Amino acid sequence: MHEEPELIFASACKKTKGELHPSPYAKIAFLKYFEDEKDVDGADKFCEILKRLGCLSCNEYYLLLKTYIVAGKSDLEMCQGWDIE
Numbered sequence: 742m743h744e745e746p747e748l749i750f751a752s753a754c755k756k757t758k759g760e761l762h763p764s765p766y767a768k769i770a771f772l773k774y775f776e777d778e779k780d781v782d783g784a785d786k787f788c789e790i791l792k793r794l795g796c797l798s799c800n801e802y803y804l805l806l807k808t809y810i811v812a813g814k815s816d817l818e819m820c821q822g823w824d825i826e
Contacts, residue, residue, distance in 0.1 A: 762796050772804035779812040 763771075768791065775784035784805050791797040 762794060763791075765800070768796075768801055769804065772801060772808065776804065776808045776811055779808070781808055781812045781814055784808040 771787055772784060775781075775787065788797055788801055788805050791801055
């Protein structure tokens with residue numbers, strides 16, 4: 742489900758040689774897509790990329806949480822694998 746936006750983002754990262762810092766609008770657009778698709782895995786991967794780039798904030802965690810809720814995931818499933826600093 743998430744291959745297309747993931748490929749777009751990966752391509753942008755390659756073109757900027759890892760110096761990509763997406764705008765808040767771009768991050769919201771990607772996370773909104775994952776929420777609409779109920780794609781928890783895609784949202785998780787996207788947030789991991791943002792974390793590696795150093796641009797993951799509480800706003801993105803909030804949108805990730807909304808994706809889990811829309812997808813009907815449980816509290817335990819939501820927190821597994823999250824490495825919140």
